Amino acid sequence: MDKLKRFAVDYVTYVVKGSPAFYAWIALLCALILGLLYGTYLHAADGLRYTGLTDQVHDGLYLANFVFLVGIAAGAVTIVFPAYVYHHKALHSVAVLGEMLAISAVLMCMLFIVSHMGRPDRLWHMLPIIGIYNIPNSMLAWDTLVLIGYLFLNFIGGFYYLYKKYTGQPLNDKFYLPLIYVSIVWALSIHTVTAFLLNTMPSRPMWHHSMMPIRFISTAFAAGPSLIVLIFLIVRARTRLWIENSAIDLLATIITYCLGLALFLTLSEVVTDLYANTEHAMGLQYLMFGMHGFNDLVPWFWGSLAAMIVAFAILLTPYWRTNYRLLAIACILAFCGIWIEKGMGLLVPGFIPTPIGEFTQYFPSTLEIFVTLGNWAVGFLVLTVLLKGAIGILLGEIAYAATAQDKTISGNAEVSIAPELT
Amino acid sequence: MHVTNKEKICNQQSPAEGCACSGQAPGAAPADNVSSRRNFLKSAGMLSVNSLLGTAALMTMSDDARANMDWAEWFQGNYRLMSDEEKALARARLERRYSREYGKAVTVDGTPAQEGVLMGYALNIKKCIGCRRCAKACVEENNQSRGKDQEIEWIRVLKMEKGEFSKEKMNQGYPEGLGIQVGGNAYSPAGVVLEGEHYYQPEAVPEKGSVYMPIACMQCEKPPCVKVCPVRTTYREADGPVVIDYNWCIGCRMCMSACPYWARRFNWSDPKLPKEAMNPVTHYLGNRPRMKGVVEKCTFCIQRTRKGRYPACVEVCPVGARKFGNLLDPNSEVSRIIERKQVFRLKAELNTYPKFFYFMD
16 A cells, blocks of 8 residues: 555656656646636536537537547557557557557547536436436447446556556566456447447438448547557657657558558448439538538548548558658648548538538537647646656656665665666 | 525425415425435435536526526436426426526426327428418427527428429539430429428418428437437337426437437527516426526427317417327327328338328328
8 A cells, every 4th residue: 555655656746847848838738728627617607609519510529529539549459459469579568658548538538528518517417326327228328338448447457557567566467468458359349339329320321321330440540550659759759768660660550551441431431422322422422522502521521531641652652651750740641631530521511411401511619629629638638647657667767666765775776777767 | 515505495485476386385295205305415415526516517607597596406316217206396496496587487387198198290281381380389388599699499391392394404414424314304302302491581471382391309109319318318208209308418419410300409508588478387398498508399398288288389370280189099180180191201211100290181
C-alpha cells in the first residue's frame, strides 16, 4: 500500500515538472478548456439552442467526433497486437503508450457524448439498478458497455504494467497476458458496435449497409496508427525515449493496408449506390455532388478523398514511406481525411435528405466548434500527462528504488539505474 | 437534507392556491408511502455523483426554472415502473409546478390504458385539402413550443404534384450522349410518395395540380424508436400509442434517427409556450408542458382519447378526412374503413406496422 502511495506521489511530481515549452502547451490546452466550460455552461443553462443542429439534422459535430474517437481508441490495438501476438520487440517495449492513447481517446468519447446529450444531468437514468439500462435492445447501451469495458481494460492493463515497471517487479503473466488478449478483441468490438449504432437504422438508408463495421475498422486502423506515428515522432524528438525505426515502419505498413482497404470500400459504396441511383442513394449523391442547389458538403467529401489518396500514394511508395518527414505528412493527411469522412462525410449526409425528402444543410455553430476544441483539449491534456508519466517510468526516471534509496540504501540503486539515464 | 427541502415545498401547498390537484394533495398521501419515498430519496442522495449532477443542473438553471424545479422531480424514477402511489405523487408535483408556472389550475391526468382498446387512425388522402387546420389545432391542444425561436409541429402536411407529362420535356433526357436513353419526363414527380413540400404558403387551398398527405407519428405496433432508446423512456402503451416519459428522457436523440417517418421533435431550448395559450388539461404521457433537452411527438391526444374524446386533429378537420377509433371494435369507424376500403401504410417494407392507415374513396 505504501508502494502504491509512493507511486502516485512520484508519478504526479514527475508529470507536473517540465520545460517552458511543456507549460506553454498545457496553458494552450487550458485556454481551450475554458471555451469548453463556457459552452457546457450555455448548454446546461439554455439547452442545445446555440448549436447548428435542427430537427432535420439533429446529430452533428459532437456525435461525429465521438464516432471518430472510438476509432482512435480502437486503433491503439495496432501497437498492442503486433507487440504481444507477433512479439515485435520495438513495439513491445512501448506498447503501454498505445494503452495510454486508448484511455485518452475513450475519455474524449465520453465527453463528446455528454456534450451531445440534451439532458446530461439525467445520465444516471442509464445506470443499472437505479436507472434503466435497455440491454440487449439498445445499441447505445451496448456501445456504452463496450467503451467502459475498454477503458477499464486499458486503465488496468496500462497502469499495472507501469506500476510493475516502477517497483521493478516482474509482471505476473497469468494476470497480464489474458488482459492484453481480451483488450485486443475488445478493441475490435468497440468500433464494430459503434458502426451498429448507425447502420441498424433502416430509416437512414445511407447508413443501412453491412459494410459499415469493416469500413469503420479499416479507417480506425489507419487513423489510429497515424496519430501514434505522429506521437512516436514527437516522442523521439522531444524526449530521451528512443522508439525504434522498425516500430514506426511496421505502423506505416499497417496504415498503408488499412487505408487502401478503406479507399476500396469507399469505391465499392459509391459504385453500389450510384449505379442504380435509387432514392436511397440521395444522401451519397448530395454528399458527392450536391443536390437541388445544396452543396455544402461537396468540398469536404472531395477534400477528404484527396487527402486519403495522397496519403495512400506516399505510404505505398517505400522510398517516401521511410522518409519520416513525408511519413508525418501522410499521417496528418490520413488522420484529417478520415476525421472529415466520419463527420461531414458519413454522419451529416445520413440525415440529408430527411425521411420525408427534406434537404436541410447543417453547419456547426461557433459554440459547437469551441466545445469540440475544448473536448479535444481535455483529451490531449490527459494524453500529455499519461504519456509523460509512462515515458518517465519506461526511462526509469520514476522508479521505486530511486526514491527509496534516498532514505535507505544509498549508492547501490543509483548505480543500477545509471545506464538507463544516459 | 433533500427530504426536508421537499417537505417544505409540500407544506407550502395550500388550498388557497387553487390547485386542481387537491384530491391528490401530498397531505392526503398515506404515511407509509411518504416514508418509502423518504427512503428512496435518502438512498438516492447517497449517490454523490447524482447529487453533484443535480446540483449542477439546478445551479445552471434560470431563476424561474430553479424555483419551479424541486429535487423530488429530478430524482423520480421512470413513470412506467412507478407504483400507483408514486405516479400520483409525481403528477401532483407537476400540477403544482405547472400551476405556478402558468398561473392557472393545471391538471395532469394519469388515466391508464383502457381494456379492450387498440387505438387506430385512418386518413382519406382524397379528401384532404391541405388547409393544415389539424397541425394548428394540434399545437394548441398539445402545448407545443411556438414562435419564431422554436416552432414545433407534430403534424406536417406534405404537398405533392399530381404529375405532369409534357411534350417540351421529351428531349431533356439524361444522361445525354452516354448511349443510354432516359426519358425526358423521367424526373417529373407524380402521385403519392412520401417526399413532399411541407412549407407551402398558398393563397388558397386546395391548389390546382397538388395532392396533400398529412403525416405525424404512425404509432407503430413495432416501433423502431422504442427499440433504440437506451433508457426505455419511450415505450408503447397497452392501448397502442407510443409515448415518452419526458422526465426520464436523456436527450440522446437516437429515437429521432431511428424514426422512418420524421415524427419526433427535440426541444433545443426551453419551449416557448405563452401562459394564456397553455392548455391546462393535460396527461402525464401526453400534452403536459415539456422541458428543454427532451424529445416529443404525437400521442394520439392521449389526454382526450382515453376519456372517450376524439383527437384534436380529427375534431377540427373541416372535410372529415381524419378518422379515429378502436381497432378491436368491429363497428368503429376505423375498423369499418379497413374492412371496406383499400388502405395502405407508409413504408410498409420496414415492418413497423403503423396503426395509421391511409385510404382513398
